[in-house]
Amino acid sequence: MKILVIGSGGREHCLCWKIAQSKLVEKIYCAPGNGGTSLAAENIAIDSDDITGLLKFAKDRAIDLTIVGPEAPLADGIVDVFIAHGLKIFGPDKESAKLESSKVFAKETMRKYKIPTADFAVFNEPQAAKKYIKEKGVPIVIKADGLAAGKGVVVAKTIQEASDAIDLIMVKKEFGPSGDRVVIEEYLDGQEASILAITDGKNIVLLESSQDHKCIFDGDKGPNTGGMGAYSPAPLINQELSAKISEKIFKPLIQGLAAEGKPYRGVLYAGIMVKNNEPYVLEFNVRFGDPEAQSILPKLKSDLIEVMLRAVDGKLEGVKLEWDNRFCLSVVLASAGYPGDYETGKVIGGLGVVGQMKDIFIFHAGTKMDQRRKSDKVNSEEERKVFITNGGRVLNVCALGDTIGDARDKVYGAIKNIFFHGLHYRNDIGNKALKS
Ligand code: AMP
Ligand code: GLY
Secondary structure, eight states: OEEEEEEOSHHHHHHHHHHTTOTTOSEEEEEEOOTTHHHHSEEOOOOTTOHHHHHHHHHHTTOSEEEEOSHHHHHTTHHHHHHHTTOOEESOOHHHHHHHHOHHHHHHHHHHTTOOBOOEEEESSHHHHHHHHHHHOSSEEEEESSOOTTOOEEEESSHHHHHHHHIIIIISOTTGGGGSSEEEEEOOOSEEEEEEEEESSSOEEEOOOBEEOOEEEGGGEEEEOSOSEEEESOTTOOHHHHHHHIIIIIHHHHHHHHHTTOOOOEEEEEEEEEETTEEEEEEEESSOOTTHHHHHGGGBOSOHHHHHHHHHTTOOTTOOOOBOSSEEEEEEEEOTTTTSSOOOOOBOBOHHHHHTSTTEEEEESSEEEEEOOTTSOOSSHHHHEEEEEOSSEEEEEEEEESSHHHHHHHHHHHHTTOBOTTOBOOSOTTHHHHHO
């Protein structure tokens, strides 16, 4: 089969790496890809939001299955367009993608199906929002309705912070029309985990749990990022909780949407807060998490393409995934300045050494392949090739280990060999799990 993967992050490199192991796959393309995806796939210079260009490519090359990594093309309806042209594509349609692209839609859907989530109210006018905040008191959580690259949520500890968030989102329009409405919700104090499931619209297959680390600095300090590291499984999610998440969250949602004639197909990610041993949904994402995928997929033994095809064809019934029993932990190496402005074009050293290490995987995010200068001495033309930084999150270093501590030690041992100017990473990925 010929597969097209859409996206350019660590998640997409990991997807390309995983599906390259499938016996069903003869060729993988990645659009636009990154330095690392070019090792497992052929990079194609089409942006992930250029739906017309992607459609043309998929038709011209007779792609058998397209897999969508990021949320933006899903929210823009790429799945509807591909299906209308008779092409197979893994992901939810535009209507279902609203679970991520509209927090108002997600919260109202949860209310409709009695899915446990924080109590909330919706506002389209800043004065009314501020009045409600004063009535409710702090801490309180303000969320821009639409997509905001993970920056549209403010957990406010003071009335002033909450009021500033309303101004930023609704008055200054920091996120454009995504801030036309806000969800204001009750603050939940608990522990977070990410639970992903693959569904064909009727049947639900839960993946192993994982835990992301969103803040840039150790100890969950500093601004939020796309995610600085993850591990799987999350010890917090025991069997009892996993059963509750399946029964109280995924089943009512998937069955409810199917009954409305809007079946959800693809991967569904629930960001969960566990409070008093009960799960509450913080958010839905309509795609694999990044970096969650990089800690989940190295543990998956089953053929991912087979599972995805079954999901697309409505044939997931009876599917049981096989997992490596070990833990997988991944740490993100970022450019100096991220999540704010950062430099690019820095040569990355040490990838060759780490690439040889047992049970260690490197997934590239913001990298690109480049050539050393002609004046640089090299032993072969192959050695002339280098990877340079090309984004905020640059690399994911991941390891499998018998315990979280073992996986953590392997990752941090490997990272010592990698260098680029301004390299920054968190030193405490896994520590919280080890403490509990
Ligand atoms: P979201 O994008 O909605 O998952 O929110 C981003 C982050 O904000 C979450 O990962 C939580 O750490 C935090 N958060 C969101 N909603 C709540 C809530 N109701 N209570 C406490 N923290 C929250
Ligand atoms: N790591 C969080 C996300 O993918 O949204």
